[in-house]
Amino acid sequence: MQANTLSGGFTDPATQSAHAFRSVMEAMARPGAIQDIHGAAPPAPLSPAMGAVLLTLCDTQTPVYLAGDMDCQAVRAWLAFHTGAPLVGPAHCMFAVGKWDALAPLAVYPIGTSEYPDRSATLIVECSELAASGATLTGPGIKETATLSLPELDAFQANRTLFPLGLDFIFTCGERLAALPRSTEVTRSSSEAITQVGAS
């Protein structure tokens, strides 16, 4: 248990976090594009990608909210040792970590203020799958359209209407991640709409 807490961080923090950040930045700059991210071996239920994102972005200045089963002793201890990030409730967090269902409701997270829209939470969502299919994305960072498997649509459409306020999302799965900033328009893909019509 103790050994598990102390291991699993970056072995070469400066260069590994630089590479990890480039993956996160490319993901945030190109919504829907799936990036590889390596270097972390955190305890379950954190995925390696989730661990790498936390090691890259979190420190003593970033309050973190652990949602649902992420809020366990193994994760608390690992995060405390490797980042020192204070653990807080959802209303005061800068980063929220959890599975999609555990993170709801989204209304409690800070969305920034009209003068400081950057003071908003980033939700890091652990997904069981991550694929370039499903919802259609358009907006800054996307040449024409992109597709990404999203847990639902309504929440992201509602989030877009808050722009320039709103939440930003990073989806992690295994050693891969994708992102969805508040600026992205999310619509049901046409093929999916047809299946829905056929079903009803």
Add this chain to the structure above:
Amino acid sequence: MTEYNFAYLDEQTKRMIRRAILKGLAIPGYQVPFASREMPMPYGWGTGGVQVSAAVLTPKDMFKVIDQGADDTTNAVSIRTFFQRTAGVATTTATSDATVIQTRHRIPEEPLHEGQILVYQVPIPEPLRFLEPRESETRKMHSLEEYGLMHVKLYEDISRHGHIATSYAYPVKVEGRYVMDPSPIPKFDNPKLGDMAAIQLFGAGREQRIYALPPYTQVVSLDFEDHPFEASKADHPCGMCGATDSYLDELIIDDAGGRMFVCSDTDYCEARQTAGHKGKDAA
């Protein structure tokens, strides 16, 4: 190399800058405040750009620095050497080979491609600053999308000069929301800001602001229906390579009023000369 942490800055500082970059990308054109550090060079020499570059560089990157388009001026040489020494990155002058390009006041002539990052050095990030000196007021104006004052300024240009006389740091509107200062690039470069394949990051060290344009972002130069925006340049071909589509510097070459025009982008000009293009002043 061993005397410094990778890329000079400590890890805590880099994390802080990286978080600001991510919020900047999520809110295109909005200036994210960040805790700018003192750098081993004076303000005005690209301390903001250097901090952004330090936060994004990896050891695998190919780094290029330009100052007014040139790879071989003091500012460009010193920043390039700085990262050679502190990050051990490979450097280049070829635009297409570079993965990270730090620039002062120009966008390279050659179109950038996906996978490249363009880092701008910004002196005054606030486009409204010369119209309204109070930060508390300009912040309110951005939050209320109150940009009438900027149009008044451009209108006054027209009423005094007959045309919009602003020729550099020409204000743009990003995705129909934030008015942004593109840094003092000539307005000739403004059309390249929008729909660019590369990621554009802007760093202002003294003013402690970072902002960003994700790839393929809509960027519109402010104008009027009857006075549309015009990307202007000196009406000459380059004296060295003969290019008619590049931004030109005017050089005084003697005491008798002699002058020549040459590409400000040295890599573009040299590549054209190597390919056999010749201007009228070429030796």
